[in-house]
Amino acid sequence: MALVTLRQALDEARRGGYAVGAFNVSDVVQAEAVLDAAAETASPTILAALAGVTAHASDERFWAGLHRLIDGYPELPVVLHLDHGPHPAVCLRAMDHGFTSVMIDGSLRADGTPSSFAENLAVTAEVAAEAHRRGVSVEGELGTIGGSKTDGSRAAIVLADPEQAGEFVAATGVDALAVAIGTSHGAYKFDTPPDSTVLHMTLIEKIAARVPDTHLVMHGSSSLPAELREQNNRHGARLPESWGVPDSEKVRSIAMGVRKINQGMDSHLAFTGAVREALGADPLNVDPAPYLRAGRAAMQRMVAARMRIFGQAGHAGDYRARSLTEMAVRYSGGNA
Numbered sequence: 574m575a576l577v578t579l580r581q582a583l584d585e586a587r588r589g590g591y592a593v594g595a596f597n598v599s600d601v602v603q604a605e606a607v608l609d610a611a612a613e614t615a616s617p618t619i620l621a622a623l624a625g626v627t628a629h630a631s632d633e634r635f636w637a638g639l640h641r642l643i644d645g646y647p648e649l650p651v652v653l654h655l656d657h658g659p660h661p662a663v664c665l666r667a668m669d670h671g672f673t674s675v676m677i678d679g680s681l682r683a684d685g686t687p688s689s690f691a692e693n694l695a696v697t698a699e700v701a702a703e704a705h706r707r708g709v710s711v712e713g714e715l716g717t718i719g720g721s722k723t724d725g726s727r728a729a730i731v732l733a734d735p736e737q738a739g740e741f742v743a744a745t746g747v748d749a750l751a752v753a754i755g756t757s758h759g760a761y762k763f764d765t766p767p768d769s770t771v772l773h774m775t776l777i778e779k780i781a782a783r784v785p786d787t788h789l790v791m792h793g794s795s796s797l798p799a800e801l802r803e804q805n806n807r808h809g810a811r812l813p814e815s816w817g818v819p820d821s822e823k824v825r826s827i828a829m830g831v832r833k834i835n836q837g838m839d840s841h842l843a844f845t846g847a848v849r850e851a852l853g854a855d856p857l858n859v860d861p862a863p864y865l866r867a868g869r870a871a872m873q874r875m876v877a878a879r880m881r882i883f884g885q886a887g888h889a890g891d892y893r894a895r896s897l898t899e900m901a902v903r904y905s906g907g908n909a
């Protein structure tokens with residue numbers, strides 16, 4: 574049994590003074606890349622999936638495949654995490670399918686406008702109560718992280734308010750809190766290298782001081798390496814120049830208290846760049862296996878490198894995976 578909760582993984586990360594990367598996957602080939610990177614570096618791992626975003630015929634088939642795959646890595650602590658659950662019903666569906674952690678993103682209303690603090694708090698508390706009853710961890714979001722949302726629309730950045738963080742955590746009991754500090758989702762983040770007017774890193778320290786028992790999460794943390802963009806563009810893509818979050822800022826955020834770092838886009842750039850290159854290199858090939866293998870290997874290399882930078886490498890063996898039943902007992906005691 575390799576599954577652990579997000580609370581377990583991030584408590585361990587705090588003890589060890591590192592962060593755990595949450596790597597988005599949308600099929601089992603990408604999940605294999607992340608898990609092989611974790612095995613290669615002996616890392617605890619967060620596999621993150623968005624509902625409704627998969628190459629498989631349905632979420633349920635994809636999620637069943639993830640469980641079968643994870644079973645093959647019994648030595649690794651793995652969090653199976655729902656990224657950006659837009660409604661309580663989606664979070665419940667993920668819990669029913671064995672996710673050990675769910676994010677409820679109450680930052681936006683159904684029409685894409687920012688939720689009020691009270692609306693966000695209410696929907697997050699509802700999900701947290703049910704998740705903790707089941708021994709599942711919960712991540713909430715304070716403020717609004719910019720960039721592309723799952724429905725393709727663009728959200729404006731609303732920075733997290735440290736004053737509200739304490740109230741939000743006290744009322745909801747979330748295990749982890751995504752804090753909007755200026756990062757964006759997607760392949761187009763910043764028009765210039767980000768500085769302190771764009772990335773508000775000191776917000777992390779202010780919020781961490783107010784919620785000492787809750788783990789902070791940085792979303793939209795891909796670096797968007799120029800060499801990966803150029804590799805894609807050499808082989809048919811037309812990605813405009815854009816800057817992401819430099820590794821140095823991620824390392825700084827860990828020192829300030831960030832314990833979970835979300836990055837999906839760098840994996841996409843690595844996987845798709847390698848697929849484009851492999852297809853271009855062999856115009857007579859029609860077999861999917863060679864180019865998917867190239868994509869998987871490139872993604873594994875990128876994820877393994879990030880696991881070393883985040884400090885999670887080498888920590889897989891630190892903790893005995895407690896069973897979810899034991900976690901449930903702990904939660905009912907801690908959040909009564």
Ligand SMILES: [Zn+2]
Binds near residue numbers: 657718
């Ligand atoms: Zn996100």
